[in-house]
Amino acid sequence: MKAVEIKPDIYWVGAIDWAIRDFHGYVTPNGTSYNNYLILDDQITLLDTVKYDFADVTIDNIKGLVDPARIKNIIINHIENDHVTSIEKIMALTPHATIYITEKGRKGLDRFFDISKWDIKIVKSGDSLNIGKRNLLFLETPMLHWPDSMMTYVKEDKLLISQDGFGQHLASAGRFDDEFISSSSESALEDAVKDYYANILMPFGTLIKSKIAEIQKLGLEIDMIAPDHGIIWRQDPGKIINMYLDMANGKADLRVVIIYDTIWHSTEQMTLPLLQGIKDEGVDVKVIKLRASPISDAVKEFWKARGCLIGSPTLNNSLFPTVAEFLTYLKGLRPKNRMIGAFGSYGWAGGAVRDAYEEFRKMGLELSEPGMQVLYRPAPEDNQRCYEFGADFAKKVKEYHARFE
Numbered sequence: 001m002k003a004v005e006i007k008p009d010i011y012w013v014g015a016i017d018w019a020i021r022d023f024h025g026y027v028t029p030n031g032t033s034y035n036n037y038l039i040l041d042d043q044i045t046l047l048d049t050v051k052y053d054f055a056d057v058t059i060d061n062i063k064g065l066v067d068p069a070r071i072k073n074i075i076i077n078h079i080e081n082d083h084v085t086s087i088e089k090i091m092a093l094t095p096h097a098t099i100y101i102t103e104k105g106r107k108g109l110d111r112f113f114d115i116s117k118w119d120i121k122i123v124k125s126g127d128s129l130n131i132g133k134r135n136l137l138f139l140e141t142p143m144l145h146w147p148d149s150m151m152t153y154v155k156e157d158k159l160l161i162s163q164d165g166f167g168q169h170l171a172s173a174g175r176f177d178d179e180f181i182s183s184s185s186e187s188a189l190e191d192a193v194k195d196y197y198a199n200i201l202m203p204f205g206t207l208i209k210s211k212i213a214e215i216q217k218l219g220l221e222i223d224m225i226a227p228d229h230g231i232i233w234r235q236d237p238g239k240i241i242n243m244y245l246d247m248a249n250g251k252a253d254l255r256v257v258i259i260y261d262t263i264w265h266s267t268e269q270m271t272l273p274l275l276q277g278i279k280d281e282g283v284d285v286k287v288i289k290l291r292a293s294p295i296s297d298a299v300k301e302f303w304k305a306r307g308c309l310i311g312s313p314t315l316n317n318s319l320f321p322t323v324a325e326f327l328t329y330l331k332g333l334r335p336k337n338r339m340i341g342a343f344g345s346y347g348w349a350g351g352a353v354r355d356a357y358e359e360f361r362k363m364g365l366e367l368s369e370p371g372m373q374v375l376y377r378p379a380p381e382d383n384q385r386c387y388e389f390g391a392d393f394a395k396k397v398k399e400y401h402a403r404f405e
C-alpha cells in the first residue's frame with residue numbers, strides 16, 4: 001500500500017502484513033501493520049522503521065515522496081525487531097542522518113547492529129527537536145512496553161506518535177479508525193484493542209495510568225494518535241485513551257469465562273452444568289477449550305471477563321500441559337482484579353485443582369475456594385454439584401464485580 005497523508009506533509013509510509021498469523025507466539029488472525037511516519041519539513045524526519053521483511057516496502061513508500069538520502073533525522077521510538085530491523089537498509093540510503101533514541105534504546109540497538117558509524121543522539125523526556133515549521137517533543141515511556149520505549153509528540157499538528165501504545169494487530173486497507181469502523185465495526189476495533197492490551201500491556205496498568213496522567217498534566221492537545229500497529233486514531237483519539245484508562249483501572253464485563261482442557265471428556269462434561277449454573281444466576285458465560293483456541297485468544301477472553309473458571313484433568317498428579325502453559329503465560333501478564341476458581345476430573349489421585357490454586361495464589365487473584373473435583377466421570381449427582389458450583393461462583397463474581405461499579 002502506498003504512502004498515506006495523515007496530516008499536511010506528514011505521511012504513513014509503513015507496511016501491511018496481511019499474512020502474519022503468529023506474532024512471536026501471539027496469534028494474529030487479522031494480520032497486523034508496521035506503521036512508520038515521514039514528516040516533510042525543512043529537516044525531513046522519519047519516525048520509526050518497519051520489520052526487516054518489509055524494508056523495501058517502506059523504502060518504496062519513502063521514495064514515492066522524497067529521495068531517502070534527504071532524510072535528516074530518524075526517530076526510533078522502540079527497538080523491538082518489528083520496528084527497527086530495517087534500520088540498516090535505511091541508513092545505507094541516508095548515512096548522514098542523525099538517529100534520536102533513548103539511552104536504553106541506544107544500548108539495545110548496539111546489540112543488534114554495528115552502530116559505530118551512525119550519528120546517534122540520546123534524548124529523554126522533555127527534550128525537543130525543531131525540524132523547521134514543527135517541534136517534536138520526546139516522552140519516554142519506559143516499560144510501555146520495553147525499557148527503551150518512548151513516544152514523540154508533534155506539537156504543531158497535535159499528533160502523538162505512540163509506538164506500540166494504543167495499537168492493535170489489524171491489517172486493513174483503511175488507515176484510520178473511522179475507515180475501519182465503516183468497513184467493519186466499532187466492536188471489532190474495540191475487540192482488537194482489548195486483545196492487544198491483554199497480551200502485551202496487561203502487566204503495565206499502573207504505569208499506563210501514570211503516563212496518561214503525565215501527558216494530561218503537560219496539557220498536550222492531541223487530535224490524532226498514530227501507533228506503530230493497526231489503525232490511526234483521528235476520529236476519536238479520546239476513545240482509545242479512555243479505553244486504556246478503563247482497562248488499567250480493572251474494568252471488565254460481568255461474565256465468567258470457562259477455560260479448560262480435557263483428556264477423555266470428563267472435565268469437558270463438567271463445563272455443561274457449570275455453564276448452566278452460571279447462566280441461571282444471570283451472568284454471561286463463555287467457554288474456551290485450550291487445544292481448540294490460541295492461547296492469546298484465551299488470555300483476551302480472560303481479560304474481558306470478571307470471573308474465570310479453569311478446568312483441568314489430573315495428569316501425572318498435576319495439571320494438564322495446555323492448562324499449565326496457559327497459567328504460566330497468564331502469570332507473566334500479572335493479571336489483577338479478576339476472580340478465579342478451578343475444577344477438573346481425576347482418576348486414582350488428584351492434583352490438578354490443587355496445583356491450579358497454587359498458581360492462582362502466586363498471581364494474587366481473588367480466589368473462589370474450594371475448587372470442584374469429580375472422580376473419573378461425572379455421575380448425575382456430580383452434574384448437580386457442578387451446577388451448584390457454577391451458580392455459587394456466579395454469585396461470588398457478581399458481588400466482586402459490584403466493587404468495581
Ligand code: FEO
Pocket residue numbers: 078080081082083145146164228229
Ligand atoms: Fe511492536 Fe514492542 O513491538
